[in-house]
Amino acid sequence: MGYLDKLFHLEGKVAAVIGAGGFLCSEMASALAKAGCKVAVIDKNLENAQKIAAEIGQKSFELDVTDKQQHEAVLEAVIKKYGGVDILINGAGINAPTPFLDISVEEWNEIISVTLTGTMLGC
8 A cells, every 4th residue: 555545545434424414414424435434424314314324334323513412422322333533524504594684693593503513512
């Protein structure tokens, strides 16, 4: 195996992909699985996560990224299943269907909670 192969070799690595039930992160989860990773397919929408996990032969986990205790529980479950985490993709996010200047404070706070707080908790 050459230098670059060793540097970028993913076979046997464990990837936790948060937001993997969505379009972009499901593609990342699929690519990581094809590269030889064990992939924890993580999403708030368990049905979507299970569908993606089944398609790529991996395990799904349900997670509301705004809940610290759920992050801890999912991390514990992933470590129990795979022995650790080598790669983290924090891809959960939402956007407002409302035009920007019409977004309510409540809707704004939900976007910030999922996008920023969820990312911090994932890390």
